[in-house]
Amino acid sequence: MTPVTAIFDIGRTNKKFFLFDENFREVHREYVCFPMIKDEDGFPTEDIQALGAWLKEVFHRILEAEQYDVQAINFSSYGASFVHLGADGEVLTPLYNYNKPLPEELVTEFYQRYGPEEDFTTHTGSNSAGMLNSGMQLYWLKRTKPEVFAKIRYSLHLPQFLSYVFTGIPLSEYTSIGCHTALWDYRKKDYHDWVYQEELHRILPPIVSTETSINMNYNGKRISVGVGIHDSSSALLPYIRSQEKPFVLVSTGTWSVSLNPFAEGALSPEDQKAQCINYMRIDGQPVKAARLFLGEEYKRQVQKLADHFNVDEGRHKTMKFSTEAYGELLKDFKPWFRLEMLPGEGASETSIPAGTSYSYAYHHLMMELTRLQAENIRAALGGLEVNKLFVDGGFSDNEVYLNLLTHHFRDLKVRTTDASLGSALGAAICISDKELNSKFLKDNYGLRKHQPFILAPA
Structure with missing residues (x-):
């Protein structure tokens, strides 16, 4: 056996x-x-x-x-x-x-x-x-x-x-x-x-x-x-054990949590204004974290999109990124969506222009959400210089989200890992004596590289 x-x-x-x-x-x-x-x-x-x-x-x-x-x-x-x-x-x-x-x-x-x-x-x-x-x-x-x-x-x-x-x-x-x-x-x-x-x-x-x-x-x-182990700390562990240089991990799910395990000292007033908090590494050291109720907001909005366009509620799972849609929507960009779980963000009421396709509306929603995600990541980063941004969890296989996020962080190496394994593998590693090397994420997590898209000239 x-x-x-x-x-x-x-x-x-x-x-x-x-x-x-x-x-x-x-x-x-x-x-x-x-x-x-x-x-x-x-x-x-x-x-x-x-x-x-x-x-x-x-x-x-x-x-x-x-x-x-x-x-x-x-x-x-x-x-x-x-x-x-x-x-x-x-x-x-x-x-x-x-x-x-x-x-x-x-x-x-x-x-x-x-x-x-x-x-x-x-x-x-x-x-x-x-x-x-x-x-x-x-x-x-x-x-x-x-x-x-x-x-x-x-x-x-x-x-x-x-x-x-x-x-x-x-x-x-x-x-x-x-x-x-x-x-x-x-x-x-x-x-x-x-x-x-x-x-x-x-x-x-x-x-x-x-x-x-x-x-x-x-x-x-x-x-x-x-x-047992807290899931966000668990998701972070394989990265800490296998990476030598500083990085930030965005662990996505119901909550999207941007985790910076290399921040030092107590939370500053600026950190607190950005709603940063501390998580904890298994060695007791603090992890600066910024949370966003992104998964819950996303779940509610894609259901409303499905109802609005009278399409299958799983339609969002098959969406491909369109640079054309992005370029068009970028012109005179302003929020369309009332965001229920992210107070103070988005439009006062949802208003999708007549004649808009499901694909364009979905891209607009994701542009709004990933802008908030980028702000969240920058808050966790503070002044720390990193060259890698890891994304795991539910959004790690969302093509539109990843293209937009990579665009926001064009100077960083954006990597994703298998959507379902993050916190589970961390829990297994936690009670193991085995040491991890730099190839661990590639061999075990289905590590994928993402390049920034090139927007065609207007």
Whole structure:
């Protein structure tokens, strides 16, 4: 049987399972999607029970098939999500959606008590982002649902809960704590003072290295079980391990996150104005990051385009880049689209001129979105000089997006990697002793080069 590492890569939309061989080559994959359920306030959220059942079903099935020799398992998942466990290990609450709004008065009270906000952001690398600051979820629970909060024995970030499903051991891990949670103080390299003052440390499990694995006897087989990793930190890891020169990685999906792992020092006032935050490398060092809700915006807009033009909703997947369309649309360019998830950007109302084709409208939408993406990348870059820009995730196979982005960064080497493997392979590498070389991305990630297009003279 082929020795493999099993990885669960849990996104907000797609739940993925991979098997990688000893050279990190993918030998098996499967996907599933679950419909959202609603929390007690009627807000849509992840079905944590269905997810847990699927994890066990898939893993049992792979082991029983005896086609592969599973030696290790690890987990990559989105952050800003806590699973709260009671004294008997039972799940006490829904997995609250990080888009669920927090009461404004609660946020104001928090910064009055522990701010000012600018200083707090400098120390924690976390701007005020509601439930996206997972620490604020704990503050909210303690203040608004004290009877529930009192029952919590442990609060686990989602990647660590996935590991807990298999080990029963509650743990915390650095990348999940350090990624826009408002929990971590980068100066102290410890939880921020407010965490101790609120006594939240009592429900946060012991912290272990991201590279930790636990030897478990699973159905009579000895398997190393990782402790999980935040997906953005995971997606970054193979690049850090295989590249010698500074670069920026744009990890695209529901969120498009521009990651600069070479920035030094605390976030400056300019960084904060650009909405930059800190993620964390597995060695505890900060990563300057700029986020854009690009995938969610894109999903909504292409559905509206399909409705407007009465075409198949999957039409956008087959779009090819047209320099002619770009050149025409560039004349007297102004926003056409009302962007729902990117406040302050785009037109006040969507207005597509009569006679416009689907292709032209799609190109216009992508021109608007990639301009915002370019601003986002420049914010993450700051003053850092790099010569490579990597793109992975959902937009890495979008021809229109890539041509436009390469045009914005004509002086950089723009490279894309396999859309589906980023955070999954990072999770596998994290618990491996194997060293990576400069050819790793080409051999394992389907590395592709992109050249700037040449616009014909008018």
